[in-house]
Amino acid sequence: MSPPVAAARAANKTQPISSPGLSPHLQRLEDEAIHILREVVAEFRRPVMLYSVGKDSSVMLHLARKAFFPARPPFPFLHIASGWDFRALIEHRDRMAAQYGLELLVHANEQAARAGVNPFETETGEYSRLTLTEALKEALDVHGFDAAFGGGRRDEEKARAKERIFSHRSAGHVWDPRNQRPELWRLFNTRLATGDTMRVFPLSNWTELDVWTYIQAESIPIVPLYLAAERWVVERGGNLIAVDDERMRFLEGETTEKRQVRFRTLGCWPLTGAIASAATDVDGVIAELLDARSSERQGRLVDGALQASMERKKREGYF
């Protein structure tokens, strides 16, 4: 077992300091998410859970195991693989699938890969559209899923603040912000016309802090990359890029160095900035978060300088 995994395991054993059980706030968020998960299973023909293996996905997987207990989650888990995922993430994914007996589906945009699309040469927005958005739409169509759970939270970014919990997509996965249904009480309108689909976000009302405190309280296994460890990185444009495998392309004058870093989000490794951190366990991450002066998506180069880029991506069919 490599040291980061051991650290993650150790961290996952951490129990909350106070009385057992969740705070009233986390309990409410958990109950709400479970209600949403069950509502989808009861009302849709063929749901799927998008499983990106990140921390939000880890929480979603945990909630799915809780919601249908003693039954197993009655839907498959879909991972959109870009081909540039961190190795540790793929390992974690396969371990979870085996451990919990999940029906795991992996889908990639093979056409784009064959065409030589890669995170170094392809323009970033185009790269993400092809490897994530297009792959996702393709996978949903191929399997005929009518509802897909995503881990999106309203606190992540301005464009998400008005997103519905049940986000309606017309044929072709088109998201029209002007034509979303009002959501009242716990009464979700789940009706779909032919060709329409639904994206469902059970963590809508969670914040990044909620996700971490829940991971802590429930001892949820996470990819070790979220915890600080010595890693080989390159400093590029103010970001620390991890060198995850031999495909890294260096610019002139760039050198690798070993730094104690962790990741706040896990995208394709050449496009995901690490942050310097001493948080080697979940408690440490929460402590840093409470002290944080920087909101979460900042480490993602994809969002970059473009105002409202998330809204554009959503219109294209991204989560």
Next chain:
Amino acid sequence: MPDTLVPPANDALPLALRSELRFLTCGSVDDGKSTLIGRLISDAAGLHDDQIVSLRDDSRRFGTTEDEFDFALLLDGLEAEREQGITIDVAYRFFSTARRAFVVADTPGHQQYTRNMATGASNAELAILLVDARKGLVEQTRRHAAIVSLLGIRHVVLAVNKIDLVEFSETRFREIEAAFAAFAAPLALHSVVAIPLSARLGDNVAELSERTPWYAGPALLAHLEAVETDLDAAEAPLRFPVQWVNRPDGEFRGFSGTVASGRVAVGDPIVVSGSGRTSTVARIVSFDGDLPSAAAGRSVTLTLADEVDVIRGDVLADPRHRPVVARRFAADLVWMDEAAATPGKRFLLKIGTATVPAALGRIVDTLDVESLTRAPAASLVLNAIGRVEIEAAQTVAFDAYAENRQTGAFILIDRSTLRTAAAGMVVESVDAARNVHRHAETITPALRAEAMAQSPLVVWLTGLPGSGKSTIANIVESKLAALGRRTMLLDGDNLRQGLNADLGFDATGRSENVRRVGEVAKLMADAGLIAIVALVSPFRADRARAAALLSKGRFLEIFVDTPIEICRHRDPKGLYEKAERGKVLNLTGRDQPYEPPEEAELVLRTVELTAEQAADRVVELVIASSSSQ
């Protein structure tokens, strides 16, 4: 700064005890609503660096204030809206202190967006109503307070903003506070706290301001941290709408759902709303082990001691305090669709976890939210609020919304566009026999019809008084009898001498009259007869309700179309003459409206037809309808 605002750093203890409050903010852009939310978020938590950088960029591009940071720009989400400079949808914001996590539903103030306010209010426990200290209460404030109250929010903060712009005047503040208290008296609010503040400068937001020494507190944030709001759901009787039947194998059979109200404990008796069967709770199953009990809000899985049929849509309830089980109920609607609501329109009704077909019955009235008065109405347009009757295709379980916000709420889904057309709140059942369950019959209507060797029908003649309904109906019955058909004539005037002798002629009396005749006609048809009804039945919704009692094609609506001048001239019963002399009130066509059928099976223009000819047309239709079965 009070120390509650300092993040608890490495100490996880406060986080473990943290509660949650969901609240709504209402007011217009001009009142400084977005500025207030921005101020709350930044004061409570400290803005993130990259958000401040982005805000500074935005303020230069779109800012409407002269401040360095325009807090409002922190909130507006979508590009198009930002360019228009107004917020047009519900946005959710999050911030927290050591004591509480807050979820803010930020709704726009513009009048036409009642829909969004109702949406935000439906899940909120408290509302902040913003007023501009310079302007005081405006129409919009009253409107917002009325909607907030209608949606069942019982805790209100009246935020008197821009107090700096009235020189921190106590007199001005007290004036506004008193005006609101007078207006809000009938709104059944449990707490109203008025706070003088400046969102822009921060006075009385996070801490008490020295510039309002006459105000004893609390500051807004302190009040939000302390207010207790969630008692109602916990104290109400048990309601557990079943969401999903959990059957992983042949052994286990659990009912998954969220406790809507009350508390459930192992050993508690329960009743299944649909069937009326009772049992006791055997286990409360959760991933973390069985629980002894579960309170309102908890999502759990119950198993029962007996094998009783339970499906999604059923409500498991306290047998001593059962929910209403009925098909027809009165409700307040917030109409949310571009297409107006009209009587007879069909929808899907989602209430609890049940979804059933339903029709809109009568529209009773609309609420004028500025004056809080109700006025009669024929339809509900986008953003209107009105009282209606809903008729579901099968019984559903519910409580009055005033008693239970979870089981008294519903939505109507348009069957063709699939849009959410309305938010509804149950007022009361209008089925007197709401807890009576049907008894299965051995001899069915089909068997009776077979014995009669005919297809039963209801032939419904509607039209103005004096239009010729009774005359035509009489001839129709004679002709059908001559053809060997078994018939029954139900004449409105005759029935009013017996069955309906207790009813008046106002709109309510007329509706009830029509309802009873409709039910009797249905019984006649169930007995195998061809029932011929001659009844003014002026309202479309009432006729639609009578039609809905029979299967398709069994109810023939026939419009006896006679111009009012001719009716008045004929005046066979002297009614018009009496009305002229003031001896008859509420005469249809004269004092009350008559709503002609929009899609009658047959229209009889009596100026062109003799009564004999008109009757022949009806008989032809009856013969055609009974042979098509």
